[in-house]
Amino acid sequence: MNQIKAQEHLVIIGNGIAGVTLAQRVRKRSACRITIVSAESQLHFSRTALMYVYMGHMRFQDIVPYADWYWQEQKIKLVHDYVERVETSHKKLVLRNGPPLHYDKLVLATGSSAAYYDWPGQT
Secondary structure (H helix, E strand, C coil), X not given: CCCCCCXXXXXXXXXXXXXXXXXXXXXXXXXXXXXXXXXXXXCCCCHHHHHHHHCCCCCHHHHCCCCHHHHHHCCEXXXXXXXXXXXXXXXXXXXXXXXXXXXXXXXXXXXCCCCCCCCCCCC
């Protein structure tokens, strides 16, 4: 990604490992405004460690790698909302519950989806 200027606003849709890592790397190189939008959860947590919480080997707070104060310290804003529409011509996100969000640069870091094949027993 090209250098993001300090006056620009980077919006990342998705607060999984890809979105959070991008925000952290950009923050090291730029003083730009960074916003992460996610409807999935209000905070970033290790999704791959959820199975250990389910099995009782860990507590949920053990799979949250960053304290609440971290985001403010890093000047990364977290928005818990669903993106209804991306209006690229106006560089605007229409959110389900909040006001529209304008951006200069937009990154979709929404994760992966399962691939299904014609294998017996697959659901």
